[in-house]
Amino acid sequence: MFVLDTSVILYDHSAVQNFQEHDVAIPITVLEELDNFKKGNDIKNFEAREFIRFIDKLSSEHMLQEWIPLNGKTKGKFKVMMNGSAKLDATKIFGDKNDHHILNSALHMQQDFPKSKVVLVTKDINLRLKARSLNLTAEDYETGKIQDVAGLYTGSDTLEDVAPNVINDLYEQGICESGKVTKETPPDNHFYVLKSFKNSILSYYNPSENQFERVDKQSAFGVKPRNAEQTFAMHALLNPKIKLVSIQGVAGTGKTLLALASALEQRRDYKQIYLARPIVPLSNKDIGYLPGDIKSKLNPYMEPLWDNLKYIQNQYAENSKEYQKIRELVDLEKLVITPLAYIRGRSLSNIYFIVDEAQNLTPHEVKTIISRAGENTKIVFTGDIYQIDTPYLDSQSNGLSYLIDRARNHPLYAHITLLKGERSELANLANELL
Numbered sequence: 001m002f003v004l005d006t007s008v009i010l011y012d013h014s015a016v017q018n019f020q021e022h023d024v025a026i027p028i029t030v031l032e033e034l035d036n037f038k039k040g041n042d043i044k045n046f047e048a049r050e051f052i053r054f055i056d057k058l059s060s061e062h063m064l065q066e067w068i069p070l071n072g073k074t075k076g077k078f079k080v081m082m083n084g085s086a087k088l089d090a091t092k093i094f095g096d097k098n099d100h101h102i103l104n105s106a107l108h109m110q111q112d113f114p115k116s117k118v119v120l121v122t123k124d125i126n127l128r129l130k131a132r133s134l135n136l137t138a139e140d141y142e143t144g145k146i147q148d149v150a151g152l153y154t155g156s157d158t159l160e161d162v163a164p165n166v167i168n169d170l171y172e173q174g175i176c177e178s179g180k181v182t183k184e185t186p187p188d189n190h191f192y193v194l195k196s197f198k199n200s201i202l203s204y205y206n207p208s209e210n211q212f213e214r215v216d217k218q219s220a221f222g223v224k225p226r227n228a229e230q231t232f233a234m235h236a237l238l239n240p241k242i243k244l245v246s247i248q249g250v251a252g253t254g255k256t257l258l259a260l261a262s263a264l265e266q267r268r269d270y271k272q273i274y275l276a277r278p279i280v281p282l283s284n285k286d287i288g289y290l291p292g293d294i295k296s297k298l299n300p301y302m303e304p305l306w307d308n309l310k311y312i313q314n315q316y317a318e319n320s321k322e323y324q325k326i327r328e329l330v331d332l333e334k335l336v337i338t339p340l341a342y343i344r345g346r347s348l349s350n351i352y353f354i355v356d357e358a359q360n361l362t363p364h365e366v367k368t369i370i371s372r373a374g375e376n377t378k379i380v381f382t383g384d385i386y387q388i389d390t391p392y393l394d395s396q397s398n399g400l401s402y403l404i405d406r407a408r409n410h411p412l413y414a415h416i417t418l419l420k421g422e423r424s425e426l427a428n429l430a431n432e433l434l
C-alpha cells in the first residue's frame with residue numbers, strides 16, 4: 001500500500017495511476033495543502049488543479065473514504081485517509097506540522113493493515129528520513145526517473161582505427177557514406193571524433209541522408225568554439241533542420257554563451273529571440289521579499305543572462321555596427337530576457353527560444369514548454385544536471401535529464417555534453433580542486 005505526499009502530486013498529478021495493481025492512498029492533509037496551490041500560473045498550480053479535477057471525477061459515484069477501483073482489475077484501489085491515531089505520534093515527536101500529520105496517516109495505515117507493506121512516497125528527503133526513523137518504509141517517486149545518470153547520453157563519441165580513406169573523403173568532399181565508417185546505424189544527429197593512425201576529423205551523422213558529414217569550426221557573432229564539444233554544440237545550434245537542442249555541462253563550459261551567440265547569428269531567420277530561465281528564489285525567499293517594481297525584482301535572477309549578452313557585445317567597439325545591433329535588438333524587444341513563468345500559456349511561433357538552467361524544471365514543465373512550439377521555432381535547453389537548486393528534484397528526476405534520455409535518436413533533436421571549462425583557468429581550478 002502506497003501513501004502519497006503532496007510533493008508527489010505537485011510533481012505529477014497522475015501519480016496515483018502509476019502504481020500498477022497496488023493500492024494508493026492520500027492523507028486528508030494532502031487535499032488541504034493542495035487547496036493552497038490551486039491558484040496561480042506556475043506548473044505546480046496546474047498539477048494541483050488537475051489532481052483536484054481527477055479526484056472530483058473519481059468521487060462522483062463513490063465516497064472518498066471507500067476504496068475506489070482505479071481501472072478495473074488492472075489497477076489497485078484508491079482512497080483518502082482521515083487523520084487517525086497510531087501508537088507512535090509524529091506530531092509529539094517532531095512538532096505540529098502538516099508533514100507530520102501525513103506521517104501519522106501512514107503510521108495509522110501501517111497499524112490498520114499489519115499484513116500489508118505500507119510505503120510512504122515523497123519527494124521530500126527530510127520527510128523520508130523522518131519516516132524511516134519511525135520504522136516506516138519511505139521511497140522517492142520513481143516514475144520518469146533516470147536510473148543510470150552516469151551512463152546518460154552524451155551526444156558524441158570517438159571512433160578509433162577509422163580507415164584513412166574515410167577521413168580523406170571527409171576532408172576533400174565533406175561527406176562519406178555511413179557504411180564506410182561503421183556497420184552499425186548511428187544515433188540520429190550524433191557527433192563523432194573519427195581517428196585513423198595519423199589523422200583525425202570532427203564529423204556528424206546526418207540521418208536524413210544516411211551519411212557522415214565533416215564538422216567545421218563555425219563562429220557565431222564573434223564567439224568561436226574552443227574545443228571539439230563546443231564545435232559540435234555550435235553545429236547543432238546553427239543547423240536549421242535540428243529544432244530541439246540540449247546542452248549539458250558544468251559551470252563555465254559555455255552552454256548559455258554558445259546558445260545566445262548562435263541565436264544572434266540567426267536573428268534574421270526568427271521573429272524574436274527569447275532567453276528564459278526558471279526563477280529559483282535566492283536563499284529560499286520568495287520574489288516578493290525583494291524591493292522595487294517587477295523589473296528590479298527580476299534583475300537578480302536574470303543577471304547571469306545579461307552577463308553573457310554583455311560578453312558578446314563587448315567583443316566589439318561601442319561605435320561598431322554589431323554593438324549597436326545588439327542594443328537595438330534589446331530596445332525593440334527582438335531579444336527578450338524573461339523569467340520562464342511569463343512564457344507559459346503562449347504559442348511560440350517563429351522564435352529562437354533558449355531555456356537556461358533547465359535542470360530546475362520538472363519533466364512535465366519541459367514537455368509543456370516544447371508543446372508550445374509553433375512553426376519555425378527552435379528550442380534550446382541548457383543546464384547542469386548535477387547543480388539542482390529546487391528541493392524536490394535531483395540528477396535523476398529533473399526535466400533536463402528526462403529530455404536527454406527520452407528524446408535521443410530523434411531526427412529533430414541533438415544533444416551535446418560539454419566537458420571542458422573555458423571560462424578561465426581560475427574557474428577550472430574551482431571545478432577541479434574545490
